[in-house]
Amino acid sequence: MRKMHNNNQRGRKMVSIFLVFLLSFLLLFTAIIYTLPPGNHIVSQLQLEKLNQHANQLKEMMEMMEIIAKKIETEIRQITEDDPNPHALVIRFKNFLQQLTELVKFSRSLLLKLPRMDDDLINQPSQSQQGSFLVEEMNKYIEMKPNRLGKKNFMGANGTFPSIGHGCFAMKKELEEYMTYDVGDICKDDWKLAQKLSVHGCDPLPRRRCFSTTPKFYTRPSPIHQAAWTLPDDRNVRWSHYRCKNFACLANTTQGGFRKGFFKCADCFNLTHHEKPRWMRMSSQLIATSSEFSIEEVVGFLPAGEIRIGLDFSVGTGSFAIRMRDLKNVTIISATINLGAPFSEMIALRGVVPMYLTVNQRLPFLDNTLDIIHSTRFLDGWIDLILLDFVLYDWDRVLRPGGLLWIDSFFCLETDRDVYLDAFKMLRYKIHKWLVIPKLDKDVKEIFFSAVLAKPLRPF
Numbered sequence: 001m002r003k004m005h006n007n008n009q010r011g012r013k014m015v016s017i018f019l020v021f022l023l024s025f026l027l028l029f030t031a032i033i034y035t036l037p038p039g040n041h042i043v044s045q046l047q048l049e050k051l052n053q054h055a056n057q058l059k060e061m062m063e064m065m066e067i068i069a070k071k072i073e074t075e076i077r078q079i080t081e082d083d084p085n086p087h088a089l090v091i092r093f094k095n096f097l098q099q100l101t102e103l104v105k106f107s108r109s110l111l112l113k114l115p116r117m118d119d120d121l122i123n124q125p126s127q128s129q130q131g132s133f134l135v136e137e138m139n140k141y142i143e144m145k146p147n148r149l150g151k152k153n154f155m156g157a158n159g160t161f162p163s164i165g166h167g168c169f170a171m172k173k174e175l176e177e178y179m180t181y182d183v184g185d186i187c188k189d190d191w192k193l194a195q196k197l198s199v200h201g202c203d204p205l206p207r208r209r210c211f212s213t214t215p216k217f218y219t220r221p222s223p224i225h226q227a228a229w230t231l232p233d234d235r236n237v238r239w240s241h242y243r244c245k246n247f248a249c250l251a252n253t254t255q256g257g258f259r260k261g262f263f264k265c266a267d268c269f270n271l272t273h274h275e276k277p278r279w280m281r282m283s284s285q286l287i288a289t290s291s292e293f294s295i296e297e298v299v300g301f302l303p304a305g306e307i308r309i310g311l312d313f314s315v316g317t318g319s320f321a322i323r324m325r326d327l328k329n330v331t332i333i334s335a336t337i338n339l340g341a342p343f344s345e346m347i348a349l350r351g352v353v354p355m356y357l358t359v360n361q362r363l364p365f366l367d368n369t370l371d372i373i374h375s376t377r378f379l380d381g382w383i384d385l386i387l388l389d390f391v392l393y394d395w396d397r398v399l400r401p402g403g404l405l406w407i408d409s410f411f412c413l414e415t416d417r418d419v420y421l422d423a424f425k426m427l428r429y430k431i432h433k434w435l436v437i438p439k440l441d442k443d444v445k446e447i448f449f450s451a452v453l454a455k456p457l458r459p460f
Helices: 002-035 043-083 088-113 137-141 165-172 172-178 191-199 247-251 271-273 282-290 295-299 318-328 343-349 385-398 412-425
Strands: 310-314 331-336 353-356 371-377 398-412 431-440 448-454
Touching: 002 310, 137 448, 165 172, 271 282, 295 318, 295 431, 310 318, 318 331, 331 343, 371 385, 385 398, 385 412, 412 448
Parallel strands: 310 331, 310 371, 331 353, 371 398
Antiparallel strands: 398 448, 431 448
16 A cells, blocks of 8 residues: 555656656747747848847757756656666656657757858848738748758858848838739839839839830941930830930920920930030130030049049930040940930940939949049039938949049039038048039029049058
8 A cells, every 4th residue: 555655656756747847848949949030031120139149049948958858867767766666657657758858859959950140141131021012022022032052152141132222111002013013924114113212212123023115116226436426216215204205305405304304414315516515625715614624634634544444423315425435445334314314225325334323322333443433413402411421432432542533513502512512522532623613594593513533542
């Protein structure tokens, strides 16, 4: 009777131990699963803040699992020592504890095999918005794409992280409209919607898996030197969403900007009278009243052949790039967007390289690579001073030491003159030319500012 009582006590004790260890294991395993970031490492901002604690938490949990395993093993040995001829219940419980021990060890080995949260994953921008779009194609685009081989690629990353501009999440309706299409079909002719998204901060836009719409009757472009100073064929442009429906309308000098549908550089399509004379040598009388410098004068500030590549960040039709190519054999990329007219298509059809780029974007060039940056009548008195700072520092980043920054006819209100000029002085560049003259085409008091500045060497 006494022996049966002892066996019952031992049985209750073993059941209690079993329940404690089982509960401990379940709680621990649940905690591990809960604290792990999602499998594709796309995490919310809150999770990003906790990633630094992730490694330590895993380490502590693995140590705890090891302690639990050791305690179970100790209990198994103790049961065997207490009763060399164990009751059937004891044998069953002992076997169960052994199985539980193996399970804990196996779980610990799985944790050790988990990929490390490498810096290239931890430092990725938050993409917690994944899954927040109603359009499936949008969610498919922004999710992280792991490498097929399960290891870092030649760029040193464990996957590819497609990006979109933060402004996209403030324009979900427009973005979802843009991303609504049939995969493998023809895209909608919605370039204007795409530009609206870009201008409002949804930049870069997501890629799409549909084929671009082309002009209905595209013809071969003209040879380069023929194309430079003649209007392109109207059939080579999609004219949807433009007020003018052909290049003759755009080049018509009798129509104001309102009739054409745009105001910036309203005469830029008039190649013969407006564009062809620009940046050429001027008479002394014109020099006294003009804010423009000639290409010969500006390029002459550096030894022959030192200016080879550059950027024209302006509203224009490629005339500056053509003049630099033909006069000095310099390759210029023309950055612009289609502000009411097909500026980008016009640039390409004239045989120079357009870059479809908004002022919101960081320039896609490496540091210290360009010989010259030219900008005319784009970053003018409308621009916020802090934004201008960011733009100028970005231009400084891509200009090489000794490279030229050509500010061409920047204009602003006379009352804003000093604050804008101070922004350019902040660069502390060498001054080759610095000109401020009145802008006389309006009743409002405005000024033109032009300058040619050289980036200094900064070895430290």
